[in-house]
Amino acid sequence: MNKSELIRKVSEENNIPLEEATVVVGTFIDSIKDSLSEGDRVEIRGFGSFKIKTYGGYTGRNPKTGEMVTVDPKILPFFRAGKELKEFLNK
Template identity: 75%
Template sequence: MNKSELIKKLSEETHIPLDEAALVVNTFVGSVKESLFSGDRVEIRGFGSFKIKEYGGYTGRNPKTGEIVDVHAKHLPFFRAGKELKEYLNQ
């Protein structure tokens, strides 16, 4: 399912116009992104949690050319599924 499919499903399930459903989904996604950007953890009970993991820089190698390259430190999102989601998927 992608974002536009989620908006359509929300619109159908709640009987609200597509524009309002899009606003709800975009507000939700934007709020999650802002919270993660500010360093907060986002937890949705029964679904899972999102947090940012920090990875340090290191010296790597281009596998095609063998050239040594510096890989810069980065922050990446990490999702951990909640207990209820895991149980639902494994029934």
């Protein structure tokens, strides 16, 4: 499922116009992004949680050429599925 399919589903399930569903889904996603960018953890009970992990820079090796390369530090989002979602998928 992609974003436009989610918007369509929200519109159909709640009998609201597509434009309104677009605003709802956009606001939901933007709220998660804003919270993560501020360093907060986002938990959606029964679904899972999002948090930010920070990885330090290091010196690595290009496996194709063997050349040493510097890998910059990075910040990446991390999702952990909640218990209810895991149980739902494994029933």
